[in-house]
Amino acid sequence: MHPFSLILSLVAALAITGVGRAETQVFAAAEVDPWALLVELRSALVGDSPLTVDFDQTFTPAGFSTGDTESGSLAMALPSCLRWDYRDPFPRSFLLCGELAYSWNPGEASGRLHRVADDERQGLDLLRLNVDSLRHQYSAAIELLETGFAVHLRPLDDASDITHASLNVAPTRNRLLAIAFEDAEGNTTSFTLRDYTPTASSGPFTPPIDVDWIED
Numbered sequence: 001m002h003p004f005s006l007i008l009s010l011v012a013a014l015a016i017t018g019v020g021r022a023e024t025q026v027f028a029a030a031e032v033d034p035w036a037l038l039v040e041l042r043s044a045l046v047g048d049s050p051l052t053v054d055f056d057q058t059f060t061p062a063g064f065s066t067g068d069t070e071s072g073s074l075a076m077a078l079p080s081c082l083r084w085d086y087r088d089p090f091p092r093s094f095l096l097c098g099e100l101a102y103s104w105n106p107g108e109a110s111g112r113l114h115r116v117a118d119d120e121r122q123g124l125d126l127l128r129l130n131v132d133s134l135r136h137q138y139s140a141a142i143e144l145l146e147t148g149f150a151v152h153l154r155p156l157d158d159a160s161d162i163t164h165a166s167l168n169v170a171p172t173r174n175r176l177l178a179i180a181f182e183d184a185e186g187n188t189t190s191f192t193l194r195d196y197t198p199t200a201s202s203g204p205f206t207p208p209i210d211v212d213w214i215e216d
Helices: 005-010 034-047 118-123 131-135
Strands: 051-060 068-077 081-088 092-097 100-104 110-115 138-145 148-155 162-169 176-183 188-198 212-215
Touching (some): 034 138, 034 148, 131 138
Antiparallel strands (some): 068 081, 100 110, 138 148
């Protein structure tokens, strides 16, 4: 798997399994417009100063009921930049800004630079595209949870690498609590997000200057 495949698929999402799902509330889901909810969420995340949030990521291969979990922090300066710093079990970092994606391991002299092509944007749309663009690519349905809302998205193109994605949104509609997706091979990836804090500077969104970048 290409080192950026998971990251690009994540943001095709950030599930099939309904991560973080609680029992649905009894009132009608039809009372909430999923697209209007995504507009509120995206406006809040884009309008805020850059944010950092802790995450747990679980990758479950097709045919398995459990998978491996990693943890770290995600810095967001939407709609342009995202940075993942994995801490456990193996430290490594990924930075996506505009069309450029970087990956590196702390302490190593070289890292990888990848230019994101249009056909690799399956994982970039949910956090980086505006909602009008999403409407042309997905159908949307809402599920009301005790913990807030789940927006379920299915691609309109049967050839999409992502078969189903879901975003769990806080009742305040300004924070993403979980995101998950299933790829065409049946693998599932889920992220739970917690502890949003302001990011102090733009430093996280600048690639390290002491790394020799090798372009793919």
